[in-house]
Amino acid sequence: MGKKFAFFLLTVVLILVLIILIKTFTFKSIQPTYPTATTLAVSDSAIVHLQQGIRFKTVSVSDRAKPDSSTFLAFHRYLAKTYPLIQQKLRLETVAGYSLVYTWKGKNPALKPVILMAHQDVVPVEKASLPQWKVDPFGGTIKDGKLWGRGSADDKISLFALLEATEKLLQENRQPERTIYFVFGHDEEAGGKGVKAVAALFKTRGIKADWVLDEGGEITKKEIPGLQGKPVALxxxxxxxxxxxxxxxxxxxxxxxMPKTETAIDVLVNAVQKLRSKPFPASFAGSTGDFFNYLGPEMPFTSKMAIANQWLFKPLLFKIYEKSAGGNALIRTTIAPTILQAGVKDNVIPTSASATINFRLLPGTSIDAVFRHVKEAINDNRVQLIKKDAFAEEASGLTSTQSEGFKQLEKAVVESYPGTMIAPYLTVGATDSRQMAGISNCILRFAPVTDLKGMHGLNEHIGVDEYKKAIGFYYRLMKDLK
Incomplete structure (x- = not known):
């Protein structure tokens, strides 16, 4: 009897191993291949234009603070002067005071338009951090082959690269087959009311876009476990x-x-701890599933085997991704305490205490579901829960990797950046593109930069050559637009 059971167990193990190996070896690459495009000649004047653009302090402080009108209007005048053909041949509208919409009419009005986006505004620079900057954060300085300053990586590089590419195409007397709308919001860093107004305007005009491209992803050589050193376009x-x-x-x-056994602060801290101890469940659905389909076959054998056999190894993969903050953000709705307030004097026990908890919702998790989760996790009637609805946004829908927009974008990436792999992925931060959900069901988030440096932090910069490549990328994307 023992031998029969051992033989049965061995047979089961061999079948299991065989299934794992078959799935691993049939997990084939779906990376696209295109010939490398000719490098676009870019004048050094393009660098000067971005330098000058960084010197405009188009700062967004908060959703309640009004933009500095003189700075934004001066910035608009600078764009008009710098790109004369765009000013002459494209229609320009200003929405919500400072957001810009350029319309480049296509040859074929029967084709749906596309929308290319970037934002004008930048985050502030803390005064306390100024001594740690290598250069003036608004100086547009070139040093060590890099262009330094707030906005060089987020997101004036995209705005100026788009305008440079368009101006060059106009110089060549080119016109796209389909209409292109350029949408440059003015308050992306403070909630995106500008682009929200643009989307509302487009709806009144019945505009439906074939696809939308905004910032969000980038090329990375550092962030993908097992593929470090190899460029991957997210x-x-x-x-x-x-x-x-x-x-x-x-x-x-x-x-x-004379402190009591429990104070408002005690109750609040306990509530936060209970909430943090009950994370949302992990999932590889949607974009993350597509991410594995695209990159899994390119991984080292062990990783490839685990991804090809998620039916068996999914718990192990979850544990791997949970180890890093970035990995964890890709697989679950996150919980982040961001503001704590209580007390006015060191010898007074406060009567009230409050905390703000920020959640980034995984697609498939609704705002109502998050609220229920919080209520059940804390389970204390003394803790009042108040949803801050002003910026509440449901997770977006999923753009298909088979869509025309995705295919055109990946073609431009592979042609412009030889050897770069493509990977659909879940954007964990908020972008202006979320406002376009009613305008198109194909929204893509990618900027032609590599491992952004100093975004929202110290010493933000971009390589001069990298910026020139970005111009070439947008040039090819628009020139080949179908």
Whole structure:
């Protein structure tokens, strides 16, 4: 009996191993191949234009702070002067005060238009951080073959590269087959009300776009486990949702010399700890599933085997991705306490305490589901939950990798950046493109930059040659637009 069972067990193991190996060896590459495009000659004047553009302090502070009108209007005048053919041949509209919409009419009005996006605004530079900057953050300085300054990576590089490419195409008397709308929001860093107004305007005009391209993904040589050193273009095909919830506790306070067993701060901290101890479930659905389909076959054998056999190795893959903040963000709705407020004096026990918790929602998880999760996790009636609806956004829909927009984008990437692999992925940050959900069901998020340096932080910069390549990328994308 023992021998029969051992033989049975061995047979099961061999069958299991055979299934694993078959799935691994039949997990074939789906990476696209295109010939390398001729390098576009880009004048050094393009570098000067971006330098000058960085010197305009088009800062967004918050959703409640008004933009500096004189700075944004001066920036608009600079664009008009710098790109005369765009000014002459494209129609320009200003929406919500400062957001810009350029319309480049196509030859064939029967074709749906495309929308190419970037944003004018940048985040502030903290005064306390100024001594740590290598250069003036708004100087547009070129040093060590790099262009430094706020906006050089996020996102004036895309705005100026698009305009440079368009101006060059106009110099060559080219006209796209389909209409192109350029949408340059003015407050992406403060909620995106400008592009929201543009989307509303497009809806009133009945505009439906074939596809939309905004920032969000990039080329990375560092971030993909098993593929470090190899360039991978991360193309966002979906975007996480956004929600913040305030937790508020009100309990009678008093003198700090006679503290009660439990204070408002105790209850609040306990609530935050309970919430953090109950994370949302992990999932490889949507864009992350497509990510594995594109990159799994390119991985070292062990990783390839695990990805090809998720029916068996999914728990192991979850553990691997949970180890890093970036990996964890790709597989679950995240929970991040961002603001804590309580007390006014060191010898006074406060009567109230509050915390703001920010959630980035995985596609498939609704705002209502997050609220229910929070309520059940905390399970304390003394903690009041208040949804901050002003910026609440459901997670986006999924753009198909078989869509015409995705295929055109990957072609331009592979032609412009030889040897670069393509990977659909989930964009974890919020972009202006989310406002275009009612305008197109094909929204893509990618900027032609490599491992952004200093975005929202210190010493933001971009390589001069990298910027020239970005111009060439947009030039090919528009020239080959079908």
């Amino acid at each position: 193309i966002g095909t979906s975007e996480k949702g956004y929600l913040s919830i305030d937790l508020k506790v009100n309990i009678e306070g008093g003198h700090s010399s």
